[in-house]
Amino acid sequence: MAATSHPRRNLCSFPLQNTNFPLIANNVCAQFMFFSTAHPYDHNDDTVREISTILKLSDWQVVLDNQNSLKKLNPEIVRSILQKNEINDPVRLQSFFYWSSSRMGTPQNLHSYSILAIRLCNSGLFPRADNMFEKMLETRKPPLEILGSLVKCYRECGGSNMIVFDILIDNFRKFGFLNEACSVFLASISGGFFPSLICCNSLMRDLLKGKMMGLFWKVYGGMVEAKIVPDVYTYTNVINAHCKVGDVMKGRMVLSEMEEKGCKPNLVTYNVVIGGLCRTGDVNEALEVKKLMMEKGLVPDGFTYSILIDGFCKQKRSEEAKLILESMLGSGLNPNHITYTALIDGFMKQGNIEEALRIKDEMVTRGLKLNIVTYNTLIRGIAKAGEMEKAMALVNEMFITGIELDTQTYDLLIDGYLKSHNKDKAYELLAEMKARNLMPSLYTYSVLINGLCRSRELPKANEVLEHMISHGVKPNAVIYATLINANVQESRYEGAKEVLKGMVENGVEPDLFCYNSLIIGLCRAKKVEEARMMFVEMGEKGIKPNAYTYGAFIHLYCKTGEIQVAERYFQDMLSSRIVPNNIIYTALIDGHCNVGNTVEALSTFKCMLEKGLIPDVQTYGALIHGLSKNGKTEEAMVVFSEYLDKGLVPDVFIYNSLISGFCKKGEIEKASQLYEEMLLKGPNPNIVIYNTLINGLCKLGEIKDARELFDKIEGKGLVPNVVTYSIIIDGYCKSGNLTEAFNLFDEMISKGVPLDRHIYCILIDGCCKQGNLEKALSLFHEALQKSVASPSAFNSLIDGFCKLGKLIEARELFDDMVDKHVTPNSVTYTILVDAYSKAEMMEEAEQLFLDMGTKNIMPNTLTYTSLLLGYNQIGHRIKMISLFKDMEARGIACDAITYGVMADVYCKEGNSLEALKLLDKSLVEGIKLDGDVFDALIFHLCNEGKNSTMLKLLGEMAEKKLALTSTTCTALLIGFYKAGNEDKALEVLDIMQRLGWVPDSLNVVDLVNARKNDMNSESFPSDAMQEGSV
DSSP states (O other): OOOOOOOGGGSOOOOOOOSOHHHHHHHHHHHTOOOOSOOOOOTHHHHHHHHHHHTTSTTHHHHHHTSTHHHHOOHHHHHHHHHHOSSOOHHHHHHHHHHHHHHOSSOOOHHHHHHHHHHHHHTTOHHHHHHHHHHHHTTTOOHHHHHHHHHHHHHHTTOOOTHHHHHHHHHHHHTTOHHHHHHHHHHHHHTTOOOOHHHHHHHHHHHHHTTOHHHHHHHHHHHHHTTOOOOHHHHHHHHHHHHHTTOHHHHHHHHHHHHHTTOOOOHHHHHHHHHHHHHTTOHHHHHHHHHHHHHTTOOOOHHHHHHHHHHHHHTTOHHHHHHHHHHHHHTTOOOOHHHHHHHHHHHHHTTOHHHHHHHHHHHHHTTOOOOHHHHHHHHHHHHHTTOHHHHHHHHHHHHHHTOOOOHHHHHHHHHHHHHTTOHHHHHHHHHHHHHTTOOOOHHHHHHHHHHHHHTTOHHHHHHHHHHHHHTTOOOOHHHHHHHHHHHHHTTOHHHHHHHHHHHHHTTOOOOHHHHHHHHHHHHHTTOHHHHHHHHHHHHHTTOOOOHHHHHHHHHHHHHTTOHHHHHHHHHHHHHTTOOOOHHHHHHHHHHHHHTTOHHHHHHHHHHHHHTTOOOOHHHHHHHHHHHHHTTOHHHHHHHHHHHHHTTOOOOHHHHHHHHHHHHHTTOHHHHHHHHHHHHHHSOOOOHHHHHHHHHHHHHTTOHHHHHHHHHHTGGGTOOOOHHHHHHHHHHHHHTTOHHHHHHHHHHHHHTTOOOOHHHHHHHHHHHHHTTOHHHHHHHHHHHHHTTOOOHHHHHHHHHHHHHTTOHHHHHHHHHHHHHTTOOOOHHHHHHHHHHHHHTTOHHHHHHHHHHHHHTTOOOOHHHHHHHHHHHHHTTOHHHHHHHHHHHHHTTOOOOHHHHHHHHHHHHHTTOHHHHHHHHHHHHHTTOOOOHHHHHHHHHHHHSGGGHHHHHHHHHHHHHTTOOOOHHHHHHHHHHHHHTTOHHHHHHHHHHHHHTTSSOTTOOHHHHHHHHGGGTTSTTTTHHHHHHOOO
16 A cells, blocks of 8 residues: 655644753653563453454455444554554554544554554565554654654564664654654664664755754764764765855865765765855855866766856856856756856846847747746846836737746836836836736835835825735835835934834834934934934844944034044943944044044044054045144144055045145145145046135235136136135235236126125125225125125125224114115124224113124124223223123133223222232133233232232132132232332232142242343233243
8 A cells, every 4th residue: 555645734733842852862762661561361352362363354344344342442452453463464454453543433542553664664565654654643742752652662563674763754854844853863863773874864955955954963963973874965965054054164174074984975065065155155166166076077067057157147257157158058068047047147237238138049049938037037137227118028028928927027017117217107017917916915015115215205105005004915124114214314203203103013023224214314313312212212122233323323423523422322332342334433533523632533543443444535534634624734644644555545535634734724835735746646636625725825815826826727627616716806805906806706707607695795895994885885785686695795894884983874784684684693793882882882882782682692702892891981880890790601701801901990999809810810711911901900909009908818819718820929929029019029929828829939039030031021021920830
């Protein structure tokens, strides 16, 4: 009786087993040791003897059907009959087994299956034994229970052929129960029952196919432990296992080992090695293995050539792959669909559509009819290139040749049309697809959503999402990530969050890409708190951030100048063992440079090198730019030299950074040297380089040289832009040459260079400074007509009128600004406040000052100083003190004029302590007061009539735990000498020493002698005092 096959759906999964196979095996063997056949007598024995006798008859089924013993039949009786085997005919016993199964209402004893399988194997009836094990597996008993029964019965019933264990393992294997097969395999070996080599190889082969590498190595380990000698198939499986995980080196080692042990590799073995090398991209070595194989007398087959062709194509070496195809044809082998399709795919991916189509024609010429896979490969490449007419021509060819389009074909066409911005055709194909009863797949919906997101049609993309969900197609994380990213790209952050929320509600867990898209977008939009909330949320979900996640925050904080926060994220990243990339290091370097911390920028650069990262052009560019911008041109040149030593080619940005740095420092010769180097070695200077050099020359007053460089621009194939003209015109205006400035202005107009606010502002300011208000007004009205009048233009005119004392006209212009919808700024208000203050029109000045507060325009140092000087002119000291306190409360920095005038006010008000504190504060801040002001203040504090006041002041300061700096102390001591009060100087020195303000070693005489060299100076003692220190 032939073994029957059973559909896998009839076999349920077996109960899970412990994976400690050797231990279980020992327990199994101990549990099912020999059992004695001697047992107390019961009535079943009579039934067993009776049925066994009947079974010897040829018509045993008829007899048994008519016997009363049928009523006594049970699984235990069947097992006893099979075990006694009185008829010695396993085929009849098997028939009896099936007959009894149909007569009893209860399942057969597990041992009955085992006994029959053993007896059938002993008789060489392997297909029948196989059928028994199929039935046995249908009992759903645990695998090790089945094995235990087999071991017990094998020992009790005189099993003589261990192939019975192979058949059991093979049954588990062929029904796909590989875990169970391994469990039985390893337990059998541990129990001393060794499966055959064929069984081992078959199991290993299926484990490889199922990518169950852990179990594969356990089975192989079991073979080694059992000392089962491997053959070429075993070695090939092991080599394949290494190659599958990309460890071709170990695969090659096994290849050498098998040869050393006298086992010759066959064609399949070499193909496995060649395939492994091709998958890892080492196609040159794969060719060498092919040559080695041929040297050993093995002839490559079609598979050998196919995997080589595919390997070379994947490395974008399709031309070489074509040569391999020609070699294949020269060997008399006929390429198949797989070979040609791999070559077509290779040429398509390299953009060589014409060659791919030529190979397609060659296929047809050689009698190969294209299949759906080849057509889809062709359509994919052509659609990707946007040549949709050619793609549709292939579709028509498919219809003619009778090849049905599948879902993938439609997906490729829809994607192609969407990328070509032909949505109508894409939807037409979608409708056609449905009409052909091809339901859109997950990929189809993904293509549609991706295409709509690319064309910024988010509402339609959302409709497609809802449609797919309603039709039972569950979106994956990729689709949701696409929608999140599309919302982010359109700054729809709330929409992106809604997609994330809907994703979770639909049972799809957001992945790192989803969160990264949202976090990166929020960081770019400077929505810090929302980005941080997303960061925390992903952490709560157990999603670990990567370099891109941290990079988003680091970039944000570097751009906003919060470098310390950026550093915290950077350190957190390092502590999480996430390796920063060049982009992150570049952002940090740029961030440190932006806040002026070049030392830390260089330290970060050094750290990057120590980590083994190779800085790219962007990193070097950021560092050189940052150093140059901060005036560290020498350090920038050192980095630039290192850059050149590494063979990197500097770009225009790097050269401009260096040239700009030198120009800002007035080192125009060094800047010019770099310019000449560019002309000699490249890259060619662009207009930005010329603008930088011209600007540098203009600032140094070298207007002639600037003009010469300007005139060279067009000869270099470049066109001066509005910035170029603005720089050179500004230079002429500042040098007083308005005629040439206007000549260039007229040239701009004739050449069609657009006139912007800045150019008008420069010319208006130039005219005002030359006192030509009429021309300035003419330009101003022209700017108004062209809607390019800026606050700066108004400011220049207002300042011009103010300087000429025309305050009414200045005020009219100010009022006109509001009418023209040009908002006055702090400079505008300060110009007028200063003018009114100088004219002692303090009510008008104060009203403007109050207006600034109403309009949230912050006054600056000059605004306050102008008011203070104005009030000082009219002797309104109380108002001055109030205004000064307001200035301090707002944190607005004082200048030398502010300190001087307020110290004078406090002295006149008799508040010497405040005057002394202001003097001390100015010296601490390094602000140098005017010589006359300083001398007057010191004289006031140290003259004879105020000596007791000074001593009282020092005592008051000590009580309030205030301290003077050593510089102020020095100035006061010398002041006393200047006033001829040496005794008071000694007394004051004693107090200062007791308070710890000056060293005990200080001697007034030595101090004065040290200053004698300055006595002839007109500025003594003011400069000496302000610059000196104890």
